[in-house]
Amino acid sequence: MKLRFTTFLFILFLFTGPSLLVNTAAAQNLRIKDYNNNGWYMYFGDHKLSDKWGVHTELQVRRFNVLKDPQQLLIRTGINYNMTPDAMFTLGYGFIETHPYGDYPAASTFPEQRIYQQLQLKGSLGRIGLTHRYRLEQRWVKPAGADDYTYLNRARYFLKATLPLAGSSLEAKEPYLAAYDEVFVGFGENVKQNVFDQNRLYFALGFKFSDAASAEVGYLNQIVQKANGVVFEHNHTLQLGLTYNLDFR
Template sequence: MLTLFSCFFFGEVNAQDAPRINDHNNNGWYMYFGDHKLSEKWGLHTEVQLRRYNVLKDPQQLLLRTGVNYYINPDAFVTLGYGFIETSPYGDYPAPDEFLEHRIYEQLQLKGSIGRIGLTHRYRLEQRWVESPLTSDYTYLNRARYFLKATIPVVGPTLDVNEPYLAAYEEIFIGFGNNIRQNIFDQNRAYLALGYKFSPAAAAEVGYLNQIVQKANGVVFERNHTLQVGLTYNLDFTE
């Protein structure tokens, strides 16, 4: 936590060397997530995110992510995976053209609880190859992410099938290594939603995401107000 705070602090200091520009956008993210157990120890992660600018009207980003899960125990698993991202120009300070990103990632995900509150911790490292929209050359970047999510049942002390729940998460992104410019602090996401558990395998959430993104120049800060609609469906092929 001290390292994350230091990176955030120094990123903010560097950004203050130039006048800060705030770019406010209204977005919509429509998402599917699935972690599917293939055996006692192994599984497959699947994920599709369609991100739109102006909530639904214009393209913003397409994200496809997959990975191989290894289950350490019922409350912990690690993943090695790949992500494909296509980003379109959007906002008042858009990229010159569409560009692609290819991403390898490693993560550890842990589950726990404090009383009625269910907790999910996710630690992720990313190796990113980001295309220049001007030259089509790729730049290699490293990034670390920490994600903490809490879920609280609305009815009763536990979250059961056919019951609603509240969800909230916070995630911070930190860039490091070569080719990082002013945005050591890359972005932060804060989220609040209402969810519903349809079955042991399926749940849906609708909520609000406040996303702050510092562009590479350290001057433009996106302030993205985002509608998030997500479906989680986890299949267990061992049953």
């Protein structure tokens, strides 16, 4: 998949636009910054059942103060449909449990349930491997102390680049560098203040053990606008991720 000039400009905006958006908003309103140090420990797997169909599995244990205190538990699964070798559609479900953390915590632990639709595209730009991910989420969040769930809509765009360190392409038993940016935008009548929901910028060192397995250790800079539109979290996050894809064909 070759990258055209317009796509390049969009990628440039992706990496610079969120910070401009946040800075513009900050100039208009009083903002409170909440700085946190977190650790996210993650497993991902896309398991093929046939040439076209497969299953997605995912578990993320997120900790506040890097490891000491609970922050969030995320369990996500889905059904994959491989349209081409480089294009995959997923329909899935996620359960998230969020704990109080930071200087402006929630009143108590609260749950969230999601349904999501996702299109993932793979390509390259020279030696750099690219992954685009477009995701729509329908979210049911039960805030601390509330009797009922609140329904929210959110769109996400994710762009990841990988650079092999041992050759012109990434092969098994080789290291690589990785970087991604993901923008979250809320929409719908219940979004209120945080149309800009969050942005995640990530850099990592990875190792590809085999065609099925890889691991990454990296740093995530996460900016989150809380629902009140006033508090902005600036989360410095250690990420440890394992990907292991099983083939049941």
